[in-house]
Amino acid sequence: MLRTFNISDDRIVEDRRDDAATAAGLARAQWIDAQDPSDEERAALASFLTDELPEDEDVEEIESSARYFVDDDGIHVHSLFLWQTEGRHETDTVAFILQPKRLITLRDDDMADFRLLRLRARAHQVEADSPESLLVTIFEQKVENLADTVEDLHLKLEKVSHLVLEDDSAELEDAIDSLAKLEDSSGKIRLCLMDTQRSISFILRHLPADAPARETAREIMHDIEALMSHIAFLFDKINFLMDSTISFINIEQSKIIKIFSIAAVVLLPPTVVASIYGMNFTHMPELKWTYGYPFALVVMVLASIAPYAYFKYKKWL
Numbered sequence: 001m002l003r004t005f006n007i008s009d010d011r012i013v014e015d016r017r018d019d020a021a022t023a024a025g026l027a028r029a030q031w032i033d034a035q036d037p038s039d040e041e042r043a044a045l046a047s048f049l050t051d052e053l054p055e056d057e058d059v060e061e062i063e064s065s066a067r068y069f070v071d072d073d074g075i076h077v078h079s080l081f082l083w084q085t086e087g088r089h090e091t092d093t094v095a096f097i098l099q100p101k102r103l104i105t106l107r108d109d110d111m112a113d114f115r116l117l118r119l120r121a122r123a124h125q126v127e128a129d130s131p132e133s134l135l136v137t138i139f140e141q142k143v144e145n146l147a148d149t150v151e152d153l154h155l156k157l158e159k160v161s162h163l164v165l166e167d168d169s170a171e172l173e174d175a176i177d178s179l180a181k182l183e184d185s186s187g188k189i190r191l192c193l194m195d196t197q198r199s200i201s202f203i204l205r206h207l208p209a210d211a212p213a214r215e216t217a218r219e220i221m222h223d224i225e226a227l228m229s230h231i232a233f234l235f236d237k238i239n240f241l242m243d244s245t246i247s248f249i250n251i252e253q254s255k256i257i258k259i260f261s262i263a264a265v266v267l268l269p270p271t272v273v274a275s276i277y278g279m280n281f282t283h284m285p286e287l288k289w290t291y292g293y294p295f296a297l298v299v300m301v302l303a304s305i306a307p308y309a310y311f312k313y314k315k316w317l
Contacts, residue, residue: 002041004029005121012126012134014118023047030131031103035110045104049073049097068202074099075206077135080195081142082149082188083111089149089185091192096135103131105138113142129212136213136220139200143223146189146196150230153189157182157237164245172252175245183238190231197224262311269303 004015007030019025026032026044034045050072067078075098080091095106107114117138120126128134160178163170204217277286277296286292 001035002026002037002044003033003035003118005031005033007128007130007134010127010129011124012117012121012128013124014121029102031134032105033114034104034106035114036108037106048099048102048104068199070206073097075203077199077202079139079142079199080192081107081111081113082146082192083109083113088181089188091188096138098131098135101131103134113138113145116145117141132207132211133213133216135203136200136216139196139203140216140220143193143196143220143227146192147223147227149185149189150227150234153182153185153234154230157234157241161237161241164241164248172245172249176242179238179242179245183235183242186231186234186238190228190235193224193227193231197221200224262308262316265311266304266307269307270300273300273303 002021004021004025005012006015006028007013012031015025015029017025021041023044026048032045032048034041037045069076075096077096077098078093079096081094082089082091084090092107092109092111094111097104097106105114117126120141126134126137128137156178160175160182163178164172164175200217200220204214207214207217273296277292286295289295
């Protein structure tokens with residue numbers, strides 16, 4: 001799917017004309033957003049490039065030389081974006097090609113960052129006076145959304161913290177599952193922030209010295225540094241809660257083992273008495289006793305009470 005946008009009065013406006021997706025519409029567009037383009041759409045975009053559009057395996061390369069470079073087609077930036085599916089956060093790479101007259105974005109998924117950008121563009125809330133300032137604006141919104149996600153993770157972590165540290169009836173196994181998801185999301189956010197930091201640094205090196213977007217790019221770098229500190233705090237708290245949860249589970253398991261151990265020790269003396277009187281030798285004086293049976297029962301009860309009383313005296317129970 002191809003969506004085209006133009007800049008009017010320093011605002012991004014979506015081109016909704018009937019010929020927006022035709023060759024003429026693409027030629028006048030200042031931002032072409034390609035989401036999972038078909039072969040025909042890729043062929044149409046190829047007319048603006050001296051080389052073919054990057055394939056998925058090219059976009060996912062992790063080497064800096066493959067993610068950030070400049071060639072005859074323009075400035076290339078491949079950056080990780082965060083998106084959510086089925087309750088979990090995922091990351092996907094968006095390819096940016098910045099040319100003097102247009103910005104081309106290539107992605108596979110309909111991410112929240114771009115949906116929000118379209119909604120803001122329809123409300124004439126996206127400021128940009130050139131394709132390069134639009135590129136920086138997209139990264140600015142990306143960082144804002146990451147900041148909102150960090151805040152959501154912090155609120156979820158507070159709930160898990162209450163569950164682990166204050167709720168005596170909590171299911172600790174559920175807490176471990178929640179902490180594992182939070183740790184996974186935090187790791188992906190941190191990866192996106194680090195990637196964005198590298199992307200903005202590369203863009204700053206190639207923006208004109210008098211470009212207004214440079215100041216915005218520097219502010220983004222400051223925001224990323226603050227978010228990195230916040231993410232580090234979340235990681236520390238997640239690790240603390242994970243260690244605490246595992247410790248509480250171990251304590252509960254130790255209590256159970258302790259009960260079984262005490263029960264075994266308490267029942268051991270009566271078992272010995274019962275075993276002795278369960279033997280079938282001919283010469284056993286007690287076999288002829290009238291009160292031998294109740295005597296054996298009393299001995300077994302006393303034999304079980306004695307270790308229990310000793311444990312209570314030692315305050316092991």
